[in-house]
Amino acid sequence: MRVGILTGGGDCPGLNAAIRAVVRKGEMVYSDQLIGFHDAWDGVRERRFTELNVSSLRGMLPKGGTMLGTRRGSPYDHPDGVQQVVDTFNEMRLDALVVIGGNGSLSVACKLHDDRQLPIVGVPKTIDNDVVGTDLTFGFNTAVQIATDAIDRLHTTAESHDRVMVVEVMGRHSGWIATHAGIAGGATAILIPEQPFDIDAVCALLRRRHERGRYASIVVVAEGAEPAEGTMHRRDKVYDQFGHVRLGGVAETIANAIEERTGFESRTVLLGHIQRGGTPSAFDRVLSTRYGVAAIDAVHVGAWGHMVALRGDEVLTAPLSETVGLSKPVDMHLYNEVAAVFFG
Numbered sequence: 509m510r511v512g513i514l515t516g517g518g519d520c521p522g523l524n525a526a527i528r529a530v531v532r533k534g535e536m537v538y539s540d541q542l543i544g545f546h547d548a549w550d551g552v553r554e555r556r557f558t559e560l561n562v563s564s565l566r567g568m569l570p571k572g573g574t575m576l577g578t579r580r581g582s583p584y585d586h587p588d589g590v591q592q593v594v595d596t597f598n599e600m601r602l603d604a605l606v607v608i609g610g611n612g613s614l615s616v617a618c619k620l621h622d623d624r625q626l627p628i629v630g631v632p633k634t635i636d637n638d639v640v641g642t643d644l645t646f647g648f649n650t651a652v653q654i655a656t657d658a659i660d661r662l663h664t665t666a667e668s669h670d671r672v673m674v675v676e677v678m679g680r681h682s683g684w685i686a687t688h689a690g691i692a693g694g695a696t697a698i699l700i701p702e703q704p705f706d707i708d709a710v711c712a713l714l715r716r717r718h719e720r721g722r723y724a725s726i727v728v729v730a731e732g733a734e735p736a737e738g739t740m741h742r743r744d745k746v747y748d749q750f751g752h753v754r755l756g757g758v759a760e761t762i763a764n765a766i767e768e769r770t771g772f773e774s775r776t777v778l779l780g781h782i783q784r785g786g787t788p789s790a791f792d793r794v795l796s797t798r799y800g801v802a803a804i805d806a807v808h809v810g811a812w813g814h815m816v817a818l819r820g821d822e823v824l825t826a827p828l829s830e831t832v833g834l835s836k837p838v839d840m841h842l843y844n845e846v847a848a849v850f851f852g
């Protein structure tokens with residue numbers, strides 16, 4: 509078979525490992541021809557691609573980013589975009605396309621499959637871990653480790669200066685990274701998009717700590733966290749060219765409010781894209797390798813319109829239509845019954 513591969517949306521650690529796995533099993537077991545499209549859907553529309561084989565993937569397993577390049581956006585954003593994708597399938601005699609992406613790319617994959625019956629299989633990735641239908645996306649484990657390492661380092665400087673450190677992590681709609689890194693890093697409070705926060709409650713936790721002689725604290729906040737209605741000024745929203753809210757900066761607002769209300773000296777750290785860069789953790793290398801192998805198997809059984817997914821210990825396939833337009837919220841039991849036990 510002639511099988512195309514693309515990586516779409518924000519990059520994350522493990523993308524190269526997933527591409528490598530698709531290519532390895534495709535070439536060695538199925539005798540497939542593998543074609544890597546550059547820059548996500550743009551490369552498919554514009555027919556920019558590279559032939560991939562086992563030797564071209566040598567050394568890619570531990571490399572961060574994506575060797576194919578990635579972009580946000582969709583063929584539906586261009587007047588002839590969808591027809592260009594269909595033309596590429598026909599003219600390049602593609603039998604299948606493996607789309608490695610997060611919620612945005614997987615929604616486009618589903619729509620193209622539904623609208624034009626294209627033979628597409630999805631692979632879920634994102635540091636945010638917010639894809640519905642799979643227990644985990646690859647990239648998440650690495651991001652949590654990076655954030656946890658940062659929090660560990662911040663503890664010692666916070667303690668030396670008796671300061672509150674407000675650490676902002678990624679998480680547009682979901683608090684997965686914040687909750688996991690906050691638990692692992694011993695946070696005094698964790699603020700997540702799923703539960704609007706009350707700044708006075710956060711200040712009360714910090715005061716309680718001070719009364720116990722603990723003058724240093726770490727507050728972990730997901731970039732998409734919002735104050736509860738009427739508790740604090742909400743930031744004005746800024747949008748990027750694809751209509752996504754451009755986040756980043758909520759930590760500054762929170763640190764200022766903490767300092768104003770409690771008098772405790774506060775600083776902010778915005779981890780930003782550091783969480784997406786660099787080598788994948790061993791866990792993510794294994795998960796992306798399992799997903800890549802499962803994706804090429806899915807191609808060979810014609811599981812079009814499905815994505816590979818982790819459920820418990822098993823990698824299986826699930827319909828893309830069940831993930832479209834949704835974002836998987838954090839496990840509130842983990843947040844309320846585990847993380848919150850350590851607040852304050």
Ligand code: F6P
Nearest residue numbers: 518610634635636678679680755
């Ligand atoms: O979708 C993953 C993600 O890392 C989000 O957590 C974050 O809000 C967004 O991407 C940042 O996107 P960009 O790289 O386009 O600034």
